[in-house]
Amino acid sequence: MKTLEEINKIREEKRKELDLRVNTKADTREKHILVCHGTGCTSSKSPKILENFRKIIEEKKIENVRVIMTGCFGLCAKGPIVIIRPEDTFYSNVTPDDCEEIIQTHIIEGKTVDRLLCKDIDGKIVNSLDELNFYKKQKRIALKNCGVINPECIDEYIAFDGYKALEKVLKSMTPDEVIDILNKSGLRGRGGAGFPTGKKWSFTKGYQADQKYVVCNADEGDPGAFMDRSILEGDPHSVLESMIIAGYTIGASKGYIYVRAEYPIAVKRFQKAIDQAREYGILGKNIFDSGFDFDVEVRLGAGAFVCGEETALLESIEGKRGQPRVKPPFPAECGLWGKPTLINNVETYANITRIILEGADWYSSIGTETSKGTKVFALGGNVNNIGLVEVPMGTTLREIVFDIGGGIPNNRSFKAAQTGGPSGGCIPSEHLDTPIDYESLKQIGSMMGSGGLIVMDDTKCMPSLAKFYLDFTVSESCGKCTPCRIGTKRMHEILEKICNGQGTLEDLDKLEKLAVNIQRGSVCGLGQSAPNPVISTLKYFRDEFVEHVVDKNCRTLECKALSKIVINKEKCKGCGLCQKNCPVNAIEGAAREIRYINQDKCIKCGTCLTKCPFHAIGN
Amino acid sequence: MEEKMITLTIDGIETKVKEGTTILEAAKVAGIDIPTLCFLKDINEVGDCRMCIVEVEGRRGFTTSCITKAEEGMIVHTQTPAVNESREVMLDLILSNHPQDCLTCVRSGNCELQNLTKKFNKTEIEFTGVRYKKAKDDLSPSIVRDPEKCILCRRCVAACKKVQKIGAIDTVNRGFESCISTVGNLSLNDVNCTNCGQCIQACPVGALYEKPTTNEVWKKLRDPETYVVVQTAPAVRVALGEEFGMPIGTNVTGKMVTALKRLGFDKVFDTNTGADFTIMEEATEFIERVNSKGTLPMITSCSPGWVKYIEMNYPELLPHLSTCKSPHQMFGALVKTYFAEKEGIDPSKIYVVSVMPCIAKKFERQREEMQNNGLYDVDNVITTRELAKMIKQANLEFTELEDSTFDNPMGEATGAAAIFGTTGGVMEAALRTAQDILTGKDLEKINFEQVRGADGIKKATVNVNGKDIKVVAASGLANAQEIMEEIKSGKADYDFVEIMACPGGCVMGGGQPIKSSKVRREVDVRSLRANALYTIDEKSTIRKSHQNPILKQIYKDYLKKPGGELAHKLLHTHYTARPKYKLEEK
Amino acid sequence: MGETKRCPGCTGKDPFLEELCKKYEPIKDNLIQMLNEVQEHYGYVPTKAQQALSDYLKVPMAEIYGVITFYSRFTLKPKGKYNVAVCLGTACFVKGSQKIMDRLKERLKIEAGETTKDGKFSIEETRCVGACGLAPVFTVNGEVYGKATVQKLDQVLDELGEKE
Structure with missing residues (x-):
């Protein structure tokens, strides 16, 4: 147990000690080697890197150097990442074998290990994180502490204003004042639908009950999205602190965080945060001597996308199949075990402490008219800088994909981006300049979603993409209501037909009719949004669908049954390399003459395409 | 407290309903029949099938009318083009x-x-x-x-x-x-x-x-070597008519007997006679338990679903269960012994068919214990629905049939037996007999209203011969579980417990005519059928089991005395703990 | 309270299940938590564990079976010695993970969710293991292989196949 005074003292002392983390001119002789321990870098052996550093430092008896694990820095594509503070040197693609050289050259000799410096997309070698284009247009609020602090150390969190917002709320604010700040800040739910957070809190507060609950939705199911996981891995206390504030505000004494069991690191770090907070008396009875009690428990998901839907999540916490409930009543009135329940997602909570401390005006000055603050995106797919980005609302898609993401690799061109995962829609190049906010995305047929942002280049087939998403929905549908259970299956069957070359124009109408009725008829958000990828691809890439059903042609070669590989007579020089490499002898023609492909034999493997030195083969 | 009324508009029709009414029910008041499929009032109110969707002004998306309460001033549209199209797509997908x-x-x-x-x-x-x-x-x-x-x-x-x-x-x-x-x-x-x-x-x-078994019945009926006897349970006669378009709760005993005779059964008997035996045996067993300070409360054993339930879930309470077989099993045993002897028929040539409102009886009849001299008491159990099918197969114009009466020598029964078919009936019948045996008089008190009615659990204290007897009648296994937990924890002080597996008793048995969700929400099927049984009871000249002349005769000539040695051999059984699951580790 | 925490289905039979029942209160809410531990311990949810949980939590076995078959993390059959999981999340899909999955099925001659006859390999489809920066990825018993290609998969399978 720590008193408030003791915690404030930790903050003061620790902040001084950690100044070098955020201040390149910090007055210190210490050096901190920060090793990213997000899931991405951990997968590429960053724990081994940390271990090696520590071993070498011990062996060489080097003083004043500490090796720290941190959360995600964001630029996962360059991982594993090591940063040395206070000088902020940024080493990318580090391997465990590089540790020796970094210690010797950087720490002992004071020189930079040039070969490990990162090359930006424009070819420029950068020394520090901030010089990267990747970071220039970002603004970190929810990710503020990610990559700065050791997420497993509560003192480091406290050093950077941790639990100060909670103190402020418990000591000087009424629940209504908290709600008022949230309302004025304009914060909206980051889970996807964008419901105003203050309103949600005030509804839940408004219902009288002997017991209420606060729930954190960390069941990030959108495949290819890892925002929430990164926050939990990099800064778990910020989420925990906001949950306690929520408990105080709505009048709940118990909280649950529902995390995917597939996120073992996040689970471990959050549990550790809970344990530490309990130890300090920040969770438990009579927090900060305010008379307010609150505790939090971790509940694990077990692999069901639908449990990201709030009522399905509640069912799952209750130990049942994660089948959504019909709304109304909403959880604010009748939630966990029938009690009023506040559910917000991880990123929403991660914003709240900053709003409390810096004020509603500060927060609402960021973003657009209707969408305030920032949004974290997991940028992936065919883009150079795969990683985690946080940008002010209103940033355009073009800025994210090209300025931050560094554009499309392999000299290909941008075809579309998908936001909102399987519930969202694809955005074609003509909408690249759309500002990212809730309303604009909805207007062009997509949605904010939780923050997955997958970029696709021109080698991607849109009917196949639609089929991919429907495949996901079909296997993740809970099976409760008719439209989602059978309707999505029928849509998937039609898309399969189209990709197999058996589709008709009538099938496109059927798809549209099914889509509309599944949207309208389904019980929950999963079903209601399941047709979105089909609707948006049909809207923006209808010609490609028509090509599939009328011309029986897939321009990308992704649909094997529909791709026809041909040799361009103008370009063929008759070298015969294609013929030599064809595994099924489908290429015919005499030596030094123009070759042609026997379509009956061709299996569309694409080998000839890669072998032709003159780019004469295509579809 | 007076119920508050609210007003809403459905398809332009101003509709007044009680507060708490669903949109679906309110629409009915406005003369609109919204389609439903997954909805079953009070049982399944989940909104899964999406057939009942409507539009409510001011609400995003469709509203599920079967579970959404009507509100003051609500404006509901049940027939917009969007609603109609979506419902049709839902139906299409299901099909x-x-x-x-x-x-x-x-x-x-x-x-x-x-x-x-x-x-x-x-x-x-x-x-x-x-x-x-x-x-x-x-x-x-x-x-x-x-x-x-x-x-x-x-x-x-x-x-x-x-x-x-x-x-x-x-x-x-x-x-x-x-x-x-x-x-x-x-x-x-x-x-x-x-x-x-x-x-x-x-x-x-x-x-x-x-599990359909009428083909075997037909086969036996056509076999000249086999003497085919049929018996019908009390609840069948007040439901069978429904399968022929007659109103729910019509008593068709006479037509049913005629139909069975026309189907070719050699004898058409009444399970009610068996029920009278059950009462004699059960009342005797109960008095015996009271007098000898045996295991109390005693629990009835005539519902085979219930018997399997207690064997699986409360084996430690099996000593509470009456050892009496259920009425049709008792009756079957008597047919193959007393009747066979009396008529000079080889019992192995007799084929006993029971027409039951129950499908658990199909399981019960093939239990190992339900045999005597290697012969099953009952050879086939068909349901009310299956009997209706046989009558239709035989081209009989059921509603036009004349009435006729059960065959003798085992065709007479009392009003007490008739009410076996509804929850509380066994208890009431047993009390009628027990009080007479204990007092040695023919008491006038016949109706025990406390154990009648729709409640799942009905408790009462009745004074018999100066002694208070605490009784409870429960129907539906959820209610049975509640009573068992009470007994298990020692909190219960009942003397006599009646349990029926099906909510409402046999009239609502699993073998009865199936009523659609719509009928079930608009009509009280249970009470219509149960009331028909109470009417049969009231119109009976004899309303106490022990006064049944046939029963008296058989005890005198054959069984000697209730609870006697032969009675035990033929009319009683035993129970064993049963595992709930037969699992094998793969 | 001590008495109610006894697990009637497994006492004296399986120390793990007995410990598990001691750890959790006998309330239905704990079902998924307990199943997660069972899955972790055995690598699948054996029938005896289902029965023990049914007895302990007083939940019908059909309902437990319904929960197990709802969540993809729970499996009813033991996985292979090497569980190869291919990420079919969007980021990996866009980078061609389907080709890796197809190759895996072709090599092992089993479908996703199945185990080879010799019990050596099983295939799993996963949705995002969080290593999108390394897409496409597959994992073997949790160890991540990033920037995967068909050749890399072949190489890994060859190595594992020879190991014994």
Whole structure:
């Protein structure tokens, strides 16, 4: 147990000690080697890197150097990442074998290990994180502490204003004042639908009950999205602190965080945060001597996308199949075990402490008219800088994909981006300049979603993409209501037909009719949004669908049954390399003459395409 | 407190309803019949099938009318083009995943999906595709499950898990692969199913039905070597008429007997006679237990679903269970002994068919203990529904048949026996007899109103010969569980407990005519059928089992005395603890 | 309270299940938590564990079976010695993970969710293991292989196949 005074003292002392983390001119002789321990870098052996550093430092008896694990820095594509503070040197693609050289050259000799410096997309070698284009247009609020602090150390969190917002709320604010700040800040739910957070809190507060609950939705199911996981891995206390504030505000004494069991690191770090907070008396009875009690428990998901839907999540916490409930009543009135329940997602909570401390005006000055603050995106797919980005609302898609993401690799061109995962829609190049906010995305047929942002280049087939998403929905549908259970299956069957070359124009109408009725008829958000990828691809890439059903042609070669590989007579020089490499002898023609492909034999493997030195083969 | 009325507008019609009414019910008041499929009032209110969707002004998306309460000033549209299109697509999707063999389906003519298809004037399926495939389970002697016909309404699951608190079946898998199944896809025969058949009553289509055994009956009827005897349970006669379009609760005893005779049964007897024996034996056993300070409370044993339930779930309470066989088993045993002897028929040539409102009796009749000299007491059990089918197969114009009476020498029964078919009836009949035996008088008090009515648990204290006897009658296995927990924990001080597995008793048994969700929400089927039984009782000249002249005769000539040695051999049984699941580790 | 925490289905039979029942209160809410531990311990959810949980939590076995078959993390059969999981999340899909999955099925001659006859390999489809920066990825018993290609998969399978 720590008193408030003791915690404030930790903050003061620790902040001084950690100044070098955020201040390149910090007055210190210490050096901190920060090793990213997000899931991405951990997968590429960053724990081994940390271990090696520590071993070498011990062996060489080097003083004043500490090796720290941190959360995600964001630029996962360059991982594993090591940063040395206070000088902020940024080493990318580090391997465990590089540790020796970094210690010797950087720490002992004071020189930079040039070969490990990162090359930006424009070819420029950068020394520090901030010089990267990747970071220039970002603004970190929810990710503020990610990559700065050791997420497993509560003192480091406290050093950077941790639990100060909670103190402020418990000591000087009424629940209504908290709600008022949230309302004025304009914060909206980051889970996807964008419901105003203050309103949600005030509804839940408004219902009288002997017991209420606060729930954190960390069941990030959108495949290819890892925002929430990164926050939990990099800064778990910020989420925990906001949950306690929520408990105080709505009048709940118990909280649950529902995390995917597939996120073992996040689970471990959050549990550790809970344990530490309990130890300090920040969770438990009579927090900060305010008379307010609150505790939090971790509940694990077990692999069901639908449990990201709030009522399905509640069912799952209750130990049942994660089948959504019909709304109304909403959880604010009748939630966990029938009690009023506040559910917000991880990123929403991660914003709240900053709003409390810096004020509603500060927060609402960021973003657009209707969408305030920032949004974290997991940028992936065919883009150079795969990683985690946080940008002010209103940033355009073009800025994210090209300025931050560094554009499309392999000299290909941008075809579309998908936001909102399987519930969202694809955005074609003509909408690249759309500002990212809730309303604009909805207007062009997509949605904010939780923050997955997958970029696709021109080698991607849109009917196949639609089929991919429907495949996901079909296997993740809970099976409760008719439209989602059978309707999505029928849509998937039609898309399969189209990709197999058996589709008709009538099938496109059927798809549209099914889509509309599944949207309208389904019980929950999963079903209601399941047709979105089909609707948006049909809207923006209808010609490609028509090509599939009328011309029986897939321009990308992704649909094997529909791709026809041909040799361009103008370009063929008759070298015969294609013929030599064809595994099924489908290429015919005499030596030094123009070759042609026997379509009956061709299996569309694409080998000839890669072998032709003159780019004469295509579809 | 006065109920508050609210006013709402449905399709432009101003409608006044009580507060708490659903939009679906309110629409009915406005003369609109909103289609439903998964909805089963008070049992399955989940909003899964999406047939009942409507638009409510000011609300985003469609509203599920079966579970959404009407509100003051609400403006509801039940027939917009969007609503109509979506409902039709929902129906289309369900049909696309349903076999198209209506003509040969057990539920043809009484299928809620078929009726909806008619209602929508739907003549073809737009969104065809692959159908869910899964094998039939017909290993249970009582219930057949055909998962391919299942439309995932989950009414059966609610009946099993919520109403009966059994949970033998549940939804398994996810998405398109979802289905209703047992643990490990075992047969119903190998899990905690009690064979009560409430799932069949809940099923809107042909995915659940009784194991049909009428073919064997036909075979025996055509076999000149076999002496075929039929007996009919009390609850059959007040429901059979429904299968021929007669109003619910019509007593068709006379027509039923005529029909059975026309079908060719050699003797048409009344299970009610067996019920009178049950009362004699049970009342005697009860008095014996009271006098000898035996295990109390004594619990009735005439509901085979209940018997299997207690064997699986409360084996430690089995000593409480009366050792009496159920009425039709007693009766079967007497047919193959007393009757055979008296008529000079080789008992091995006798084939006893029981017509029952119950499908658990199909299981009961083949229990090892239900035999005497290597012969089963009863050879076949068919349900009320199956009897109706046989009558139709025989081209009989049921509603036009003359009345006739049961055959003798075993065709007479009392009013006490008739009310066996409804919850509280066994208790009431037993009390009538017990009080006379204890006082040695013919008491005038006959009706025990405290144990009548719709309540799932009915408790009463009755004074018999100066002694207070605490009794309770419970129907439905969820209620049975409550009473068992009371007994187990030692909190109960009952003397006599009546349990019926089916909520409402045998009149609502799993073998009775199936009523659609709509009928069940608009008509109180239970009380109509039960009242018909009480009417039979009231009109009977003899209303106490021990006064049944046939019974007296048989005790005098053959069994000697109630609870005597022969009575024990023929009319009593024993029970064994039974595992809930037959599992093998793969 | 001590008495109610006894697990009637497994006492004296399986120390793990007995410990598990001691750890959790006998309330239905704990079902998924307990199943997660069972899955972790055995690598699948054996029938005896289902029965023990049914007895302990007073939940019908059909309902437990319904929960197990709802969540993809729970499996009813033991996985292979090497569980190869291919990420089919969007980021990996866009980078061609389907080709890796197809190759895996072709090599092992089994479908996703199945185990080879010799019990050596099993295939799993996963949705995002969080290593999107390394897409496409597959994992073997949790160890991540990033920037995967068909050749890399072949190489890994060859190595594992020879190991014994």
